[in-house]
Amino acid sequence: MNAMEFSEILERCVERIQSGESLEQVMADYPAQAEQLRPMIELILELNTARRAEIPPQALSRSRARFLLEAHRQRQKSTSGGMSWWQHLTSIRFSGAFVGIATAAVLLIYSGLASAQSLPGDTLYPVKLAAEQISLNMPASPSVSLNRQESYDQRRAWEVEELLIQQREEEVYLVGYLNWTDADGWKIQGLLIDVPENLRQDALKLVGTYVTVHADALPGKHLTLEWVEARLYNFSGKLNEMKPDRWQVGDVWVFIQTDTSFNDDPTLESTVMVSAQRREDGTYFAVKIENRSVTRKDGQPPQVTPPDIESEGEKTIEDAPVKQPTAKKEERPEATKTLEATPVPENHSGEGSPTQKPTESKNYEERKPTATVSPVPTEKSDSTPRPTQHKD
């Protein structure tokens, strides 16, 4: 029997075993070849079970963020490529005001491209952030908006890595999952971060959750934490479906917790604004849901109430400001909120376990940069998320 014939028999045996037959059943049909076949098939079974890697959700998120960021960069290049902007403008008759606005927009695009590689502390860095903000403000479904936000969060991590490589000293903002292990200590986005003693209690409560940190990047050292708080995502959309433990807002499913707060009783088809926390597995848990559809007193159909930008700094995901890393500690991003300390179940499974409810800080700028919470029992860090709370 030649190799081709034997390999055909082997393949047939593999197919039968994969369809549920036992090794003995299959071997019974090939007594002449069993001696050679059996060890091979046993090897195949072992190969099947070996190295069944679990996909780390963070790896998936990081890859997706990088992927979408690159796509965004490619799109930016293609919108500004081809005919030069001046040629384009002069080929068409426009009013002077329109030309002025268009020129400013194009200049912003070009400076955005030039700023794409800038880092915190660079002159063009604010331009980079402005370009990101424009992208976030562009109409998109909640899922696309959330993905953009994720990709820009990832960009912050790369910037910090670059700063550390260049050994530059800068204050940085970083968004990611806060982790702690005996082996590595504190990490966020895979970067080691030193957590001062006075912030450890706060940090412990946030292990396993998506957080915003303000830290110092110091040459030759790890990041040093200045403050940390839970990162909330805000997005709005139509309430399409309501299941007992999760609702679909636009094209995003968000888990409902026992202490999710509501300003009104949203109904299907109503437009809602969601503030949600993101877990390590990529799921979102609603902290607060606001019904933005208002029933008129004259009995007319409900109207959508535009978000009140003045109230508590809440914004839609499209309006959510990108982190504004500056040297001034009071200029913190507005999209994040502080949370009250509430009891958290021990067996947090990531399936809608109740955690926090938000505390809106009415005067955002008055917050002190260091997050503090009420004392909690000392325990080993686990993935149970706990909120931070500011002391005034």
Added chain:
Amino acid sequence: MTEKRQITDSQSILERASELDDQALTMLHDQHYPIVYRYVHYRLEDEQLVEDISGEVFLRFLDALRRKMPIRNVRAWLVGTAANLVNDHLRKKYRHPVENLEEHEELPMIDTPEGVSETNDRHRHLHGAVSKLTSDQQQVLTLRFALECSVEETARVMKRSAGAVKVLQFRALGALRKLLEGGEAE
């Protein structure tokens, strides 16, 4: 008002992805990332390297989409690219064909929470032997038995006929068995 797109077939998704539509790109990425990651993870043990190479696969995919390269089967294309990147990495790192490698000694230990179990010992022993095969042999075993790809799919990825894949897997299993019996994996 945000637009909600209903993408119902793979061709439509691919077309939208080639226009750099975020929604289509996200769908493709999330759908195929697991198999790419598992493939690379099966060939390499360094977690960071696995993540880097897996991410690089998708950046190359993006480049192919942007250049409107014809991709008939996304999964086969991605896994094929992953295989090339892994092989490139191993070639650069060791400067020899895979069959001459003694890389199992240099691979990082698999982290286990409570020490090395007997099962992990066996798997590491097996993986050490696999890493000594040629890159084609490694690839066919990874695709066929670790990722449970069909013969046809494996043939597409490896750009060979189905018959050639069957023969290759037979020879790979034979070589692997010899390595394990001869103790050359350690």
